[in-house]
Amino acid sequence: MTTEQISEFCVTALANILRISKDRVDTGTKFNRLGLDSAMLVYLMMELEEKLDIELSTDDFYDHPTVEALSRFLADKRAIRNAA
Amino acid sequence: MDTLRSLVAHLARRAAERADDRAYVFVSDRGTEEASLTFRQLHDAASALAARLTAAARPGDRAILVFPPGLEFLVAFFGCLMAGIIAVPMMLPRRNSARDASAAILANCTPVLALTSSAFALRADLQARFAQENIRWIEVDLATDGATVDLPEPAPENTAFLQYTSGSTSEPKGVMVSHANLLANLEMIRLALGNTRQSTYVNWVPLYHDMGLILNALQALYVGATCVLMAPNAFMQRPLGWLRAISHYRAEVACGPNFGFDLCVSRYRADQMDGVDLSSLKIALNGAEPVHADTIARFATTFAPYGFDPRAMYPAYGMAEATLLISGGRRGGGHVTRRVGRAALQAHAAEAPADAHDAQIVVGCGRALSGECIAIVDPETHIRLQANHVGEIWVSGRNVARAYWRNDAATRDDLNAGIAGEDGAWLRTGDLGFLDQDGELFVTGRIKDLIIIRGINHYPQDIERTVQSLDAALRENCGAAFAAPDEGEEALVVVQEIERTARNTIDSEEVKGRIREAVADGHELSARHIVLIRPGSLPKTTSGKIQRKLARKLWLDGGFDEIG
Numbered sequence: 001m002t003t004e005q006i007s008e009f010c011v012t013a014l015a016n017i018l019r020i021s022k023d024r025v026d027t028g029t030k031f032n033r034l035g036l037d038s039a040m041l042v043y044l045m046m047e048l049e050e051k052l053d054i055e056l057s058t059d060d061f062y063d064h065p066t067v068e069a070l071s072r073f074l075a076d077k078r079a080i081r082n083a084a
Numbered sequence: 085m086d087t088l089r090s091l092v093a094h095l096a097r098r099a100a101e102r103a104d105d106r107a108y109v110f111v112s113d114r115g116t117e118e119a120s121l122t123f124r125q126l127h128d129a130a131s132a133l134a135a136r137l138t139a140a141a142r143p144g145d146r147a148i149l150v151f152p153p154g155l156e157f158l159v160a161f162f163g164c165l166m167a168g169i170i171a172v173p174m175m176l177p178r179r180n181s182a183r184d185a186s187a188a189i190l191a192n193c194t195p196v197l198a199l200t201s202s203a204f205a206l207r208a209d210l211q212a213r214f215a216q217e218n219i220r221w222i223e224v225d226l227a228t229d230g231a232t233v234d235l236p237e238p239a240p241e242n243t244a245f246l247q248y249t250s251g252s253t254s255e256p257k258g259v260m261v262s263h264a265n266l267l268a269n270l271e272m273i274r275l276a277l278g279n280t281r282q283s284t285y286v287n288w289v290p291l292y293h294d295m296g297l298i299l300n301a302l303q304a305l306y307v308g309a310t311c312v313l314m315a316p317n318a319f320m321q322r323p324l325g326w327l328r329a330i331s332h333y334r335a336e337v338a339c340g341p342n343f344g345f346d347l348c349v350s351r352y353r354a355d356q357m358d359g360v361d362l363s364s365l366k367i368a369l370n371g372a373e374p375v376h377a378d379t380i381a382r383f384a385t386t387f388a389p390y391g392f393d394p395r396a397m398y399p400a401y402g403m404a405e406a407t408l409l410i411s412g413g414r415r416g417g418g419h420v421t422r423r424v425g426r427a428a429l430q431a432h433a434a435e436a437p438a439d440a441h442d443a444q445i446v447v448g449c450g451r452a453l454s455g456e457c458i459a460i461v462d463p464e465t466h467i468r469l470q471a472n473h474v475g476e477i478w479v480s481g482r483n484v485a486r487a488y489w490r491n492d493a494a495t496r497d498d499l500n501a502g503i504a505g506e507d508g509a510w511l512r513t514g515d516l517g518f519l520d521q522d523g524e525l526f527v528t529g530r531i532k533d534l535i536i537i538r539g540i541n542h543y544p545q546d547i548e549r550t551v552q553s554l555d556a557a558l559r560e561n562c563g564a565a566f567a568a569p570d571e572g573e574e575a576l577v578v579v580q581e582i583e584r585t586a587r588n589t590i591d592s593e594e595v596k597g598r599i600r601e602a603v604a605d606g607h608e609l610s611a612r613h614i615v616l617i618r619p620g621s622l623p624k625t626t627s628g629k630i631q632r633k634l635a636r637k638l639w640l641d642g643g644f645d646e647i648g
Contacts, residue, residue, distance in 0.1 A: 037610040
């Protein structure tokens with residue numbers, strides 16, 4: 001998956017978790033600013049783990065705190081794994 | 085059960101008699117065993133730690149326990165009990181969160197030690213957070229070797245630990261649970277749940293939460309059963325893993341808050357339940373937040389095909405001030421529901437509903453435990469009320485704590501209240517409910533505007549203060565935070581007045597973003613609905629107190645005009 005596809009998936013998942021419309025999920029806004037609490041963060045992590053078939057830690061979300069940053073990180077992580 | 089005077093003595097006896105039986109097992113989210121402790125190993129590890137603790141602190145000193153999920157917490161807890169050091173279980177501060185309840189708790193209990201696991205001691209943000217406090221860090225692991233010292237057995241009236249679950253951020257209340265309180269409630273729980281040493285537990289509730297610690301981890305040890313622990317996050321991610329572990333370990337007892345049972349149903353997937361057999365489960369205890377009849381019904385229907393016995397559903401009621409459990413049913417006895425009228429309930433009477441629209445199902449939380457009394461009392465006059473009258477739930481018994489740590493006013497008012505015309509000291513729970521003619525307790529609401537989401541108590545004034553400190557445009561003492569049902573779950577709503585001068589210039593979306601961020605960081609909550617309103621439109625009493633219940637009703641009815 002490309003960064004854009006991952007980003008699109010994150011936006012959809014976040015809209016579902018936060019119960020808001022997709023156009024309100026700004027990809028440059030920090031997760032906590034979107035109102036994501038720790039339990040919701042775990043839901044998002046689970047969705048991503050299943051979709052991308054990778055193991056994540058909650059720390060990844062603090063280190064890459066926006067959809068944009070996280071998608072880039074996840075695309076790189078998958079690329080590295082697939083190359084190995 | 086017997087005459088041992090402390091939980092330390094219970095552990096010593098288990099270690100002597102059943103040395104190699106497993107006390108605790110920690111499993112990963114995939115169900116693999118990551119660590120385990122036999123009774124002997126737990127006893128030896130805790131004894132070795134107790135020796136280290138006595139060299140670093142004096143009996144009666146406080147030690148905070150800050151642990152990631154695992155078994156180290158239990159070594160630390162028992163090490164403190166043995167050394168006579170008062171354990172203070174604390175929630176892990178969230179990374180990047182500047183403010184939460186921990187600062188106020190530290191200021192209240194003035195700990196000299198902080199106990200954590202070796203891996204965790206490295207977390208830089210934790211070190212920074214506690215650096216300014218004069219606290220010595222002690223790393224705890226599961227090693228069973230190390231020098232031991234002879235220590236006196238704790239006296240029954242001594243404080244075993246402080247449980248901070250109540251009180252607002254500005255005024256935290258640490259319940260002083262004595263060894264006598266703890267043993268009294270553990271025995272009450274044993275009788276109510278019908279536990280034996282075959283009563284294997286599977287628990288995901290965090291150990292800093294009183295339900296995880298006392299009802300699950302300590303009760304299992306008290307009866308000599310094995311307690312299988314999993315990380316709270318693992319449960320949140322894969323709730324069915326809890327059920328698979330119950331099946332795998334043939335567990336008899338599983339306890340959690342209402343939302344956990346909902347989560348199992350909403351995440352149910354047949355392909356993840358292959359081979360799961362829940363017929364061993366005798367007690368599925370639902371407590372720590374309001375128990376919903378439809379949650380019970382959905383869970384029973386969904387999991388009956390996997391051998392779940394609906395009679396195992398065990399709604400219960402409790403709080404830290406009563407050590408933990410206050411009321412519960414009988415093993416295998418099933419639970420009681422009752423149809424009552426909404427209107428009558430609001431007028432403080434439990435009566436049959438006037439019509440279908442007026443009907444509400446309330447779930448019985450069992451009866452008073454052995455040796456304990458529950459009274460329903462008028463919160464204003466302190467007069468005892470008769471059956472089927474709604475009033476404040478008051479409790480007396482050997483499980484009720486005698487004091488809050490360094491808080492004389494709350495100790496007097498809430499733990500040593502008196503019923504008009506009667507002798508004796510009572511705990512005021514702050515919850516509303518009624519007893520039926522058989523003594524079954526029904527909890528119907530709260531006197532205080534406490535917000536309970538996912539089993540955690542939040543004080544609205546703390547959230548309102550967080551919001552109002554963000555911007556001068558957000559009027560002080562003119563906001564209301566409350567929980568309201570939203571798409572099948574409790575969601576946080578924040579209603580906040582905007583200063584007249586800022587009404588036309590404010591960027592509402594930007595302000596809402598900052599509110600969401602601050603509430604998530606400071607309170608671990610998502611503010612799902614934020615409503616900014618004109619000054620003067622929030623309902624208040626004549627003395628200027630915010631009427632949160634009325635604000636909640638107005639919001640549910642769509643009665644607020646939003647700015648912007």
